[in-house]
Amino acid sequence: MSALTLTNIQKSFGGNQILKSVSLDAQPGEFIALVGPSGCGKSTLLRILAGLESADSGEIVIDGRNVSRVQAADRNVAMVFQSYALYPHLTAAQNIAVPLVMRRLTRAQRIPFVAPLMPGQRKAVAAIHRDVREMATSLKIDHLLDRKPGQMSGGQRQRVALARAMVRRPAVFLMDEPLSNLDANLRVHARGEIVEMHRRASVPTVYVTHDQAEALSMADRVAVMIGGSLLQLAPPQVIYDNPQHVEVAKFVGQPRINLIASRVEAKGAIALGAERCVLLDRALPVDTPVTLGIRPEFVRVLRSGASGLPARVERVEFLGSEIIAYCRLDAIGETMIAKVTPAEGAGLAAGTAVRLSTAAEHIFVFGADGARLAAAPLVENPVREAAHG
Template structure:
């Protein structure tokens, strides 16, 4: 049985369908990143799982418990917010202690004056303090416990928010873009820390982000969402190398994947510039397709080599690699090529060249955006188009 299963969750505000039937399963201890452009519904899904918003239909089961009709407090779910949402009037230590105090102390024991006179309360408070200190030590924020959120830096606040979420050992861990308010250096560092924390806690985690690099680098599996639908849920390598939908292919990877709109010829072949590509599996003649290939699977050869004639528009030197922006002569489409600096020697803007794709890396998507599996064998067979 999976640790978390979301079944067919829908949500709409009026005519605006935010979630169009999302289903998703997470294994015990799994880290799943929900990624997509803003407005795709990923945050809404997270809030529905947390119980902060109600779903119109669908079911959420975690750890064998049906959460669908439980209020947020009863779900044993912890969440880290983009804004951290620390209580501004409490110190870091008090912030971290809140979920424990709410769970372990009765409402009578929490009362300011009377509570401190009740029996048993002292031992519980002591235990809470110990847990808070342990948690703070493991996140290296024990020196900040007496500070208020206003006196801390973004990175420190983010750690306090993490500590507050983790301290009560929740059944499910939700994070809503927890790194997006940090500066770039800190963000990369914090990625590793969160993954590390997650591994130690072993709690299934849903992590919402709009940053595809963050999703790919952190998650066990990545769920790509677009306009209310889950397009693909798979391991990062699969999402990158074998996207199920053109939008997934476009969203993931930097620079963006190259796409060329085309149509299947009468004989089932595909014409691309001066090249005719023969798919092994038959495509229906006359259908509109999109051919896509990632920039690292293109190379640049001298003009006259068999391939796609193009002109170089500009070059970007990034140290370990060079990004070459080109325009295809035949159809005017832009193509981005990623090269090792040694391969880019002698290339200048305006130079006519030939782009040579690795045939087995070409992917074909249908008019509806879904992947056409024909491309798996798309072809190693490249032949020159007549003329």
């Protein structure tokens, strides 16, 4: 049984459909990264999951219980926000204790001065202190417990916010860009910490980010959302190696995937430039527009020979372990990006005449609606031969 299931969630704001029938599931202990460009509806989906916003239609089931109409406080869902939302006047220990105090103490047990006189209050407070300390130890923030948020760094505040979310052992963890306020180095470090923390807590997590590197490096599965639709939900490597939509292919990968316009030819053949390279597995009318996608690491830059697409290097970026060459195709004037090793790229400079080739099995074909079309490499393909030759 899934720990969390969202089915056909729809949401509009003032006539604008923001979520278009989104369905998603998380298995027990699974880490799902929800990625997509700004404004695609990630935070709205998370807020609906948390119960902070209501869906127009659709169903949310957590641990087998339909919580679609259940109040946020009763969903047993913990959320960590971008801003951390710590109380500035409380210490880290008091901040972490807040959800336990709200759950375990009655209203009377919380009244200052009177509370200690209430039956059971001392025992409950002692248990809360113990749980806060245990959580702080496991996240290695014991030394921060007496500090207020103003006396902590961004990374430390973020850990306190995580501790506060984890301390009540929620059924589901929701995180909305929790690292976006940290500087680049700290972000990479904090990624590892969150993954480690998640592994220990083993609570299903939905983690919203617009950073593809964060999503690919942290998640068990990545959900790519574009324009209010979930286009693909799959493990990071499948998302990268086998994108089912052109927008998914564009969103993951650095530098960005090359996209070249083409058209269906007779018998479903498709050409890259003048060279026919792949064959669709179903017949589409001749001249139907398609888009070919080729990842930069599969573009080979040839200095001699007659095969491959003639191009001219426009710009070269040296990145240490790799070289990025931006090449303009002579025939169609579009730029193709190649990622090559320093050895392969040695001597490349703006103006160098080259030929670009790729192995046909690395070419994705997308239809006019953006969906991936099944295709196979054409045998007797000069582009392919050049790539292997």
